[in-house]
Amino acid sequence: MLPVVLFCMAACAPQQPPGPGTLLLSNPDFGATNVEAVVTSNPDCASRGPGYVSTLEFVMPNNSTKIVDVPPGTEICWRRDRDPEQPVAGQWSDWDRAYVAPGTTIDANL
Numbered sequence: 001m002l003p004v005v006l007f008c009m010a011a012c013a014p015q016q017p018p019g020p021g022t023l024l025l026s027n028p029d030f031g032a033t034n035v036e037a038v039v040t041s042n043p044d045c046a047s048r049g050p051g052y053v054s055t056l057e058f059v060m061p062n063n064s065t066k067i068v069d070v071p072p073g074t075e076i077c078w079r080r081d082r083d084p085e086q087p088v089a090g091q092w093s094d095w096d097r098a099y100v101a102p103g104t105t106i107d108a109n110l
Contacts, residue, residue, distance in 0.1 A: 020069040021100030023076050024107045027060040030084035033110060035060050036092065037068060037078040045077030045095040060110065070100040080110045 027033055035058055042051030053074055060066055060080075070076045077097045081087035100106050 018102035022105040033084040072102040
């Protein structure tokens with residue numbers, strides 16, 4: 001009887017919402033590099049329409065790592081200067097994209 005009561009109590013307990021996933025983005029190959037990251041559920045990383053959550057812009061020094069939390073139900077896209085050695089404003093690499101499941105961590109390089 002006690003196991004049944006405990007099972008019922010556990011089933012009725014409030015469920016915790018899933019925690020964010022985490023992206024560990026590293027820069028092992030370039031000098032200081034401009035990066036744009038977008039959190040979105042939209043399949044188009046460049047879209048700021050439905051599904052768009054936020055944009056992060058930052059500079060990553062060589063051999064650095066940036067930690068980005070990714071809310072459940074979204075993905076993260078990122079791009080860097082097309083030519084990190086001679087950056088030109090507005091000239092970006094192609095987008096990279098990762099689905100980070102809640103509570104998991106993904107390692108990626110620029």
